[in-house]
Amino acid sequence: MIPVALGQLRRRPAAFAGLAVALFLAVATVTLFGSLFAADVTTPASARKAAGGPGVAVIAGSFGEIAVLVAFFVVVNALGFALRQQHRELALLRTVAATPRQTRRLVRGQVLITTVLVAVPGWVVGAAAARRFLAELRRLGPAAPGMRVPGTPVPMLVALAATLAVGLAASAVAARRISRIAPAAALTASSTEHGRTGAPRLLAGGAALVGGCLLLRLAATRPAAETDEAGQAALLAALVLLVAVALTGPLSVRLLVAVLGVPVRALAPGAGWLAHANLCGYARRLSSAVVPVALLVGLSGTMLIMTNTAGRTARASATGVTSATDVWLRQAEVALLACFAAVATVNTLVAVTAERRREFALLRLAGAHRWQLMRMLAVEAALTTAVGVLLGAVVAGAASAAFSRASTGSVVPSVPVAACWYVVAGAAALTVPAVLATGLRAVRGPAAELVSGDRD
Template sequence: MTLLALGQLRRRPAAFAGLAVALFLLLATTTLFGSLFATEATAPTARRAPVAGPGLRVIAGAFGEIAVLVAFFVVVNAIGFALRRQHRELALLRTIAATPRQVRRLVRVQIVLTALAVAAPGALAGVYAAHGLLGALQRRGMAAPALDVPVTPLPALVALAITLAVGLAASAVAVRRISRIAPAAALTATTTEQGRTGPPRLVAGVAALAGGGLLLRLSATRPPDELDKAGQAALLGSLVLLVAVGLTGPLAARALVAVLGAPLRALLPGTGWLADANLRGHARRLTSAVVPVALLVGLSATMTIMTRTAERAAGPTGAASATDVWLRQAELALLTCFAAVSTINTVVAVTGERRREFALLRLVGATRRQLLRMLTAEALLTTAVGVLLGATVAALATAAFSAAATGSAMPSVPAATCGAIVAGAAALTVPGILGSGLRAIRGPAAELVGGGRD
């Protein structure tokens, strides 16, 4: 299995590039916060001093918890696309008597090898970031000046163990479908999309919606002197709601495209109609592209609006200090980084795997210019759906936090910053889809339809 996995990694490095980046970020982040935790935990009592803010261990624990949850979300997505790029090969293995257990073992070996490949650079990046973040915290009085990051491999080893655990857990989710269906059906499934959202997925989606609602209720009912707890509950609630969006996405995304696509079909009767039909006809593919955009917009907008609302609630009392605001901005930068990587990985993978589809359209008379117009319409619709879903989650989460902070469900919304978030999501999504599309429509159409190139 190791030799077969190595062969797949060497033959398809691009298929695992997004996964490698996601695992690298997870490993670097967990090394970063593990190093900060070790900094305070191993420091002699003489080096510790009273500081402003919650302290290194609390910061490392809170940030690390959210980072691992978001990273799991991103890694699951990346593994799913790595598998989709080799779906046909895995299906062929099933047809030549490979058992489901062997397929799952092959995927696990691929995850382990990819994680080991990024272990050293990820650990180094995490330690370097820990030194930088510790210095920033010390300059703001949030860490004792005498503290220093300890020279120990333990945080990196723990981070590697967490990365492997997340990767293997995510692979179990991603490989479930192809490893359980019959061999002939597995080969057929490489060219078709399952049309319906299964009952287990819908039940999980409803459960996630309920869980997110409970977390937001918990946030809204916190007293004003527990804003940190209200903020953490609201942020976790938004993340759980975004998981629910991913689970129930095919239904919601198809409905939104039907509404948003109507003016597009009227303005562009040809390419607009085709773009709308493509998105609605491939709801799962649409959801794969929409969810990272919703994650980026939802988390970024939630953190931004919560920060502004906390500042308004503080008013002249100064309850929200500059250090609190800085911590929220640092957490926002971290979460945005994960969400941006997921968005780029997804839109590139989703568009790149449509080469045969584009080649078939060219064989029936579509020009490259028409295909690019169709992709532009699809990119705009995809961005709009993702922004709407993310904005809805952000609105619910920040309303709950505002109720706790100010007694009103109307949060303070920095319009310019939120506009920049939407523009950033569009800047990642639209060029990513068009750039991948330009690459995907290159080459002879007949050869691509025949499977001569991938």
């Protein structure tokens, strides 16, 4: 299956761009925090004890844990869209006697090859980031003055192994549907959505929601002296709640679109009506586009509000360098999570919009002009951003309230309004241009050929 996987990568390099970037970030991130852990291990115990604040190994472990979870989420998302763009080829392989096991092996081969291709650049970036990160920790105090990143290749090998594990686990999730349906059904399957969200998915979403609520309670009930643990629990709760949003997305998205669509249809009777009808009719597709936006807003908003709340608490209690270190670490975590979420957002929106070429061609044959379709896409992008921001804001509000309850005794956190507006503006800046740029390319070409399938 490796030659077939290589052939697919050569034929559709753009389809694997998002997956490659996600895997590159995973390799770089695990290399970064693995190098920090190695630096802590190779430093004499007396020097480690002399440093203030949380230990470097503790910092590396907490960062690495969240990074791996988010990386899995993003890689599953990116690989899922890479497979959707290969749906016809994979279905054809099934019709010529390829077994489900062989199909899964093909997907694993694609993940393996892509991971190997991005490994070296990821190692280089991760090692450079580790040196810069450690220098900042030495300045702030948690790292001993003489602590250095060792020259051992172990962190790089661990990063490769961890990324492969994440990628292979993601391939098992993403390839499940195409490998289980009958060959004839796989070949004739279209982009038409199923009418309902399956019971297993709803049950999993409910379980994730319950788990997120339990983590929120755990974060809110931590004593004031354990704000680090409360912050980690709140951030993990935000991630679990976003998983619940992803699993139950079509239901919540359909409700929000129905509410937000009323003023949109009034303000833009033509393009607004068509955009609203598309989003209501394809709630699952919209959910795929909304979830990365919610991930970006939810995680970034949670970290920004927690950072501001922790900073306010530190100024009030004058606890010194440890609090300043906590604030800086949360800022670094915001940047890391924003990178992963931005990759998921752009990759999803580009893939979702690009696969609608035949839909756009049918509308053109029915009399719609290209610029009418672009106006429709602009309205859809605005609604997608609004729904994603609302869902992300709800998650961020719940997580930051739990953290505030633990650190200040009040469920009302300190909200950096300007920074939160920047997050919203960043989400819009990623969403709208990605949709419009991809849509502009998707509406080109002879409509009749696109409808008949003569052109991809």
